[in-house]
Amino acid sequence: MSIDVLIGLQWGDEGKGKIVDVITPWYDVIARFQGGPNAGHTLEFNNIKHIAHNIPSGVFRDNSINVIGNGVVLDPITFRQEIEKVKGLGVDLTGRLKISKRAHVILPTHRILDAASEAAKGKTKIGSTLRGIGPTYMDKTGRNGLRVGDIIQDDFMDRYHSLTNKHRDILKQYSFSYDLAEYEKGWFEGIDTIRSFELVDSEHLLNQYLDEGKKVLAEGAQGTMLDIDFGSYPFVTSSNTITAGACAGLGVAPRRIGKVMGVFKAYSTRVGGGPFPTEEDNATGESLRQFGAEFGATTGRPRRCGWLDLPVLKYAIMLNGATELIMTKADVLTHFDTVKIGVAYHTDKGIIDYLPYDITHLREPVYKEFKAWKKDISKAVHADDLPSELIDFVRFIEQQTGVPVKIISVGPDRKEFITL
DSSP states (O other): OOEEEEEEOSSSOSSHHHHHHHHGGGOSEEEEOSBOTTOOEEEEETTEEEEESSSOTTTTSTTOEEEEOTTBEEOHHHHHHHHHHHHHTTOOOTTTEEEETTSEEOOHHHHHHHHHHHHHHGGGOOOOOSSSHHHHHHHHHTTOOOBGGGGGSTTHHHHHHHHHHHHHHHHTTSOOOOOHHHHHHHHHHHHHHHHTSEEEOHHHHHHHHHHTTOOEEEEOOSOGGGOTTTSSTTSSOSSOOSHHHHHHHHTOOGGGEEEEEEEEESEEEEOSSSOOTTBOOSHHHHHHHHHTTOBOTTTOOBOEEEEEEHHHHHHHHHHHTOOEEEEEOGGGGGGOSEEEEEEEEEETTEEEOSOOSOOTTOOSEEEEEEEOOOSOOTTOOSGGGSOHHHHHHHHHHHHHHSOOEEEEEOSSSTTOEEEO
């Protein structure tokens, strides 16, 4: 069997969590392959809203196996909080969640380092979520990080104190006050929670599942434009968010990749600093924010909003090898008389229809305007229920990208989607 991959094609917040929850019945195993608690995958069903930070988005489906892969960085504090919240919803994850021993652990001092570094940058800050993600990945590549498998070793405390002392020395260069003890109590309680789950050699386990014929879905966090290599650097995350990251983050070979499903919003958003060519920093952007409830699931920060950017979408499709597309939040655009798609950019050297190396100096986009669908589509059940204006919007995207749109989300609930 091959492993299918679900990827975000913009700056994150595309609605991947909901889509994973929708398509989980088609899969036996859901595996997260990168990122950490900076992910905020929102799941809504039966009037319940849950935001998945550490755990895969398939945890609310019976009989699904969920795996936190080696490419993830795990925060014991938020992990424990999330497990307790899920328990409060009547879901016991003990038998359905497995954690890779090779996943790296976020220490209290990683979070302090993150906050101290961001504070020192002043106006040049990159918009970190201050969850300790970046410093943890830095220790991973620096070859002195702490891994989940280390917490069951006899010398775990020695390893913990060794890395913490290293961080204390680094923190001396900042004018930043902190209380480590304030973080540590909850952190060690979280370590105990992690130990209560099955810690596995996930690379062997996932390949075994594939050999047994199980259907496996790799769930990405953040979005393509936040990829450490190919995103809008330096305003990016600290991991590879594209399809290639699934191979490294789960231990599966490229030849085992099957479908690549790319998720995108019918418009564009991003959180924090960095270039955003189609941003509408005006009343239109504010309308998109309010109608779309565009506030960060993890941070609560208001998202910057703008129209769909076709060069960004085509770029992401190319990098990921997307074989099919999933469009979310089509219902938000029902509130407008006309909607737009950015198809190219004005530059000092003329008009270009691709995403260049430096997107900070792009001038205003070139837009194609569409008549909006002034109709409530949240109750639509079949493709025939969708207004012709929305179908025209979708067909244009398919024509320009060469990739079919297979699912349209028409509301936040897991039941509110149309399969084309």
